[in-house]
Amino acid sequence: MPARDVPLQQLGFLTIGTFDGDDPGPGLEALLVQLELAEELGLDSAWLRHRHLQHGVSSPVAVMAAASQRTSRLRLGTAVTPIAWENPLRLAEDLATVDVLSGGRVEAGLSAGPPMRWDDVKDALYPATADVEDLGYERVSRFLAMVAGEPVAPAATLGAEVYSSRVQPHSPGLRDRVWYGAGSLRSATWAAEQRLHLLTSSVLTGATSADFAAQQAEQVRAYRALHPAGRVSQGLVVVPTDSASPAQRARYRAYAEARLPRTTAPQGPGRLLFAPDLVGTSEEIAERLHAHEAFALVDEVAFALPFGFEHEDYVQLLTDLATSLGPALGWSPATGRAGATPGATLDGDGPAPPRP
Known part of the structure; x- marks a missing residue:
């Protein structure tokens, strides 16, 4: 397999932000602390995955708004927003608002198609229209047109009220920071045709081997x-163990081993194929990544954190990502990179201006 011949340029992480269903506040606050830590460590981006009707982040945009006021450099993304759950116009308004508040740091990742458990939730989402809603690419295209500033209604002045023809606020650079979460060859091709960036994950659809x-x-x-x-x-799901305690290492390996059977063959009618979780020292993980055919083709990553662990585990994992695994892949922290804007630190040493 080909090995990388250039250093990794961008290092980020993906999380679902778990919390206690009876007391969600501490878990959501811990997530914000983890995002602050990621900026302090010099990571480039943090991505939030939707977890509707679960004990994880259901509203990444709201969390990103909060994080935008507690960070100054870290790019904030969704990976991914299932567009079937969203009204494209309202989503465009929300993401543009956070993009303005953050100084242009939003990375909007989307996916199309019926979401998980569609038959269970469709009547709650669309009581009268579920069977006629377009859940495919056209819904994404509507969103793209709106964030690009195309008219959605005639401009008007009604008395003292002034109405714009386009979504407000308009954030001019947001359209250029929209990604598509592709699981198949067809969706990857469509993303390219729409001039979207490409998010590849640890799951593929329609696998043939x-x-x-x-x-x-x-x-x-x-x-x-x-x-x-x-x-x-x-x-990919990546779990470095360099500074982990023996108990943490055992827990991480048990987590990966329990999920390993699903990686041996395509699963179910959708022929889903899952990548094995990478658990080990940074040196071990770097060796496996350098042998990974797809990793050799990318210059940025958003490694997924395993879910269901404690705040202390995520602190250890983020720290090892930034201080051990990243350097093993040739990456350097944004705070020490030539031309990079330093981020705010957790001890309150004044935030730097946002990086556009």
Whole structure:
């Protein structure tokens, strides 16, 4: 397999922000502290995954708004927002608002198609229209037009009220920071045709073999053939253990082992294929990544944190990502990178201006 010949340029992480259903406040506050820590460590981005009707972040945009006021440099993304749950106009308003508040740091990741448990939730989402809602690419296209500033209604002045023809606030750079979470060759190709950036994760759909790396690499190559300037981010589950306690190491390995059977062959009617979780020292993980055919094709990553662990575990994992695994992959922290804008620190040493 090919090895990387350039250092990793951008290092981020993905989390679902778990909390206690009876007392969600401490878990959500812990998530914000983790985002602050990520900026202090020099990580480039933090991505939030939607967890509707679960004990995880259901409203990443709201969390990103809060995080935008507690960080100054860290890019804040969704990975991904299932567009079927959203009204595209309202989503465009919300993301543009956070983008303005953050100084242009929003990375909006989307996906199309019926969401998980669609038959269970569709009547609550769309009581009268569920069977006629377009859940596919057209819904994403509506969102793209709106964040680009295309008219959605005639401009008007009614008495003292002034109405814009486009979504407000308008954040001019947001359209250029929209990503698509592709799980298949078809969706990767569509993302390239729409000039969207590409999010690849630890799950593929329509798999034809158990060779995850080869099939993911095929998608990346197809995307790049149509959109060479597009960014591609890889989101494998990566668990470095350099500073972990013996108890943490045992727990992490048990977590990965319990999930390993699903990686041996495509699963279910959708032929889902899952990548194995990478658990070990940074040196061990770096060796496995350098042998990963798709990793050799990307220059940025948003490694997924395992879910269901404690705040102290995530602090250890983020610290090892930034101080051990990242450097092993040739990455350097944003705070020490030439030309980088230093981020705010947790001890209150004044935030720097946002990086656009």
